[in-house]
Amino acid sequence: MITILCNYCVGETAALDGASSLVRFAPERNAKIFMSTQVVDEARHLEVFLHLLADLGVEDAEGEIERRANPALHEFRGELLNLVDVGDWPAAVFAQNVVLETLEYTVFRFHADNSDPTTSEVLRGVIADERRHSGFGENHLGRWLTAHPNGRDHLRRVRAQLDPLVVGVFEGALADLDIPRSDRPPLANDYADAIDRLGLT
Ligand SMILES: [Fe+2]
Numbered sequence: 128m129i130t131i132l133c134n135y136c137v138g139e140t141a142a143l144d145g146a147s148s149l150v151r152f153a154p155e156r157n158a159k160i161f162m163s164t165q166v167v168d169e170a171r172h173l174e175v176f177l178h179l180l181a182d183l184g185v186e187d188a189e190g191e192i193e194r195r196a197n198p199a200l201h202e203f204r205g206e207l208l209n210l211v212d213v214g215d216w217p218a219a220v221f222a223q224n225v226v227l228e229t230l231e232y233t234v235f236r237f238h239a240d241n242s243d244p245t246t247s248e249v250l251r252g253v254i255a256d257e258r259r260h261s262g263f264g265e266n267h268l269g270r271w272l273t274a275h276p277n278g279r280d281h282l283r284r285v286r287a288q289l290d291p292l293v294v295g296v297f298e299g300a301l302a303d304l305d306i307p308r309s310d311r312p313p314l315a316n317d318y319a320d321a322i323d324r325l326g327l328t
């Protein structure tokens with residue numbers, strides 16, 4: 128459970144760092160407003176997961192996160208922040224609000240269905256927010272791709288670059304949750320569907 132929560136903290140921090148920088152790059156005011164609400168959500172998620180770690184007796188959360196985090200998740204975070212740093216708004220929104228959110232949403236939902244009542248309740252609150260974040264990502268990018276059909280190939284390349292990390296993060300999370308291979312939810316349900324809806328297959 129400590130390892131799972133440490134990885135959640137890495138994911139939430141990546142989204143917090145990403146969303147807070149993206150406020151500046153957002154091409155329109157409504158997108159800035161949305162991103163700023165996401166910043167607050169991600170900070171709250173991080174806070175609640177740190178509280179759960181403390182409840183489990185973890186005194187040095189930074190040290191535990193450093194020791195236990197999945198390398199693929201760290202690498203994903205690096206890729207996301209690179210896209211943010213170069214100001215590539217559509218690619219960063221794709222990595223953060225479609226890829227990361229869909230991953231989190233799938234793992235959190237599965238975890239919530241297989242957990243104690245307190246953790247489930249916390250996760251269900253987080254899931255409701257993550258749904259909103261991925262909804263923004265898909266709607267926004269759907270409109271962006273209609274206006275910039277040539278951008279589809281760019282996002283496909285980003286997707287191809289992130290795909291191995293996504294699989295690594297997902298497999299790692301399910302292994303940490305101790306789910307037998309036969310009972311694991313297919314990533315295809317959420318991730319591949321989102322990719323498909325955006326026409327990025
Ligand atoms: Fe979050």
Ligand SMILES: [Fe+2]
Binds near residue numbers: 142228256257260
């Ligand atoms: Fe989120």
